[in-house]
Amino acid sequence: MALTKRAIDATKPPASGETMIWDDAMPGFCCRVRASGAKLYYLKTRVKGRVRWFAIGRHGAPWTVETARREAKSLLGAVADGEDPATARDAERKAPTVAELAERFLAEHAEAKRKASTAREYRRLLNLHVLPELGARQVKDVARNDIARLHHGMVGVPYQANRTLAVLRKFFNWAEQHGQRPDGSNPCRHVEKFPENKRERFLSEAELARLGEALAAAEGRESPHFLAVVRLLVFTGARLGEWLGARWEWIDFERGVVRLPDSKTGAKNLYLNPPALDVLASLPRLAGNPHVIVGAKPGAALVNAEKPWRAIRKAAGLDDVRLHDLRHSHASVGAAAGLSLPVIGALLGHSQPATTARYAHLSTDP
Numbered sequence: 001m002a003l004t005k006r007a008i009d010a011t012k013p014p015a016s017g018e019t020m021i022w023d024d025a026m027p028g029f030c031c032r033v034r035a036s037g038a039k040l041y042y043l044k045t046r047v048k049g050r051v052r053w054f055a056i057g058r059h060g061a062p063w064t065v066e067t068a069r070r071e072a073k074s075l076l077g078a079v080a081d082g083e084d085p086a087t088a089r090d091a092e093r094k095a096p097t098v099a100e101l102a103e104r105f106l107a108e109h110a111e112a113k114r115k116a117s118t119a120r121e122y123r124r125l126l127n128l129h130v131l132p133e134l135g136a137r138q139v140k141d142v143a144r145n146d147i148a149r150l151h152h153g154m155v156g157v158p159y160q161a162n163r164t165l166a167v168l169r170k171f172f173n174w175a176e177q178h179g180q181r182p183d184g185s186n187p188c189r190h191v192e193k194f195p196e197n198k199r200e201r202f203l204s205e206a207e208l209a210r211l212g213e214a215l216a217a218a219e220g221r222e223s224p225h226f227l228a229v230v231r232l233l234v235f236t237g238a239r240l241g242e243w244l245g246a247r248w249e250w251i252d253f254e255r256g257v258v259r260l261p262d263s264k265t266g267a268k269n270l271y272l273n274p275p276a277l278d279v280l281a282s283l284p285r286l287a288g289n290p291h292v293i294v295g296a297k298p299g300a301a302l303v304n305a306e307k308p309w310r311a312i313r314k315a316a317g318l319d320d321v322r323l324h325d326l327r328h329s330h331a332s333v334g335a336a337a338g339l340s341l342p343v344i345g346a347l348l349g350h351s352q353p354a355t356t357a358r359y360a361h362l363s364t365d366p
Contacts (some may be wrong), residue, residue: 003031013037029072030057040069043075046085054085099135101180102126105171113141116262120245122167124303129154129164139180142172144329145188151191157306158194165191202326207318208234208329214272216317225293226277226308233326235276240323242270244301246292248285253277 003023011019012032023029028044039059045052056071057063063071075085096104106126116153133150134142147168154161169188175181188258203211211234228242236243242260251258256272272280286294291301305323313321 001028003065003069008059008065010038011039023069024277026069026072026076028076029069037085039074042252043072045076045079047079053204055279069314076242095138095140096180097135098137098139099131101139101175102131102135102171104178109170109174117241117245118299121241122170124244125160125164125167126171128304129160139172139175142187144189146190147187148191151194155194159196160306162193162196201321201328203318203321203325203329207316207321210316211312211318214312217315218312222308222312223296223302225283225295225302226305228283229293229305230309230312230323230326230346231279233323234281235273236270237327238270239327240305244291244293244303244305247290248292251280251289251292253281 002025003021007021008031010241011021011031013019015034016035018035019033019197021031021033030042031039031046033039035122041056041059041063043054043056045054052073054075056068056075059068078085106119106123110122114122130150133153134146139145147165149167151161165188169186172181172186172188176183193224211230215230218227229240232238232243233240238260245262246258246260250260255273255322256277258270258272259267260270261267280292281291289299293302294300295302295304297303309323314320
């Protein structure tokens with residue numbers, strides 16, 4: 001008889017084993033009714049001389065007799081074309097996720113062929129913005145609307161959004177080169193970048209003092225390493241990425257210098273003034289972690305400084321200030337004119353003016 005919904009619904013589960021309901025209209029297509037009550041569609045056929053059973057799905061939603069029969073017909077067509085549907089299904093199940101292929105991309109491309117600082121930035125952007133949204137998706141299934149949605153969700157940080165989009169474009173190009181997507185299928189294509197208005201924001205001494213007060217108030221609440229990196233940006237003018245990638249072995253306290261082997265502009269020495277040296281000397285060193293600015297993950301550097309920074313700048317009334325602006329402030333105030341002693345004291349968290357007095361030679365105060 002033809003396999004019908006009525007026939008399947010009317011079949012009671014056997015006491016043990018299973019009952020087979022075959023479809024006369026399509027040989028090999030059947031519904032197996034098990035003692036547990038499960039009713040499952042299957043196709044039985046021969047592939048290269050061997051009898052094979054292909055599971056289609058459970059009777060009900062979404063599999064009806066009609067949809068299951070269409071799937072069985074599709075499987076028979078694949079077999080007739082010389083394919084093995086089981087192999088195709090195995091390949092489907094084994095197709096890598098974005099998170100899985102991202103590790104290969106970082107190891108085989110970014111870390112092997114790019115500067116260490118570039119590889120670190122790739123990893124940071126992927127871990128922070130991409131993997132939480134797309135990590136569990138199979139690479140082959142990511143579409144343009146997925147990328148556009150992720151990019152638009154970062155509208156408040158256009159520079160970071162555009163850098164993330166650039167890394168994703170490289171990642172999917174690499175995926176194509178390694179056979180994980182069809183050629184020319186990069187889902188980042190036609191996703192428009194945000195405009196980036198270049199600007200330079202300099203903090204006044206009053207603003208720097210408020211920043212110091214906010215940092216002091218956050219002691220014990222925020223990571224000491226995060227608080228340190230904010231202070232180091234002001235005192236040294238180095239890039240955030242340079243400090244996030246810095247290792248203790250690069251710092252020479254005796255000469256007051258940190259040797260950066262792989263900065264954005266190439267290898268360079270960064271000279272450390274006394275306040276910067278004090279910040280570094282106060283930092284705890286964690287066993288097994290070579291990084292100066294450590295993160296929550298054992299052995300790793302801090303990855304996301306933006307979230308705690310938002311809390312600090314709000315407390316300081318500096319809502320329009322980015323972490324990068326602190327570097328500008330070093331160049332305009334710290335290096336060119338010198339910071340006043342009260343500002344140095346505030347940034348270092350000194351409660352007594354006498355503690356800051358030893359920095360008098362750095363100040364332009366009379």
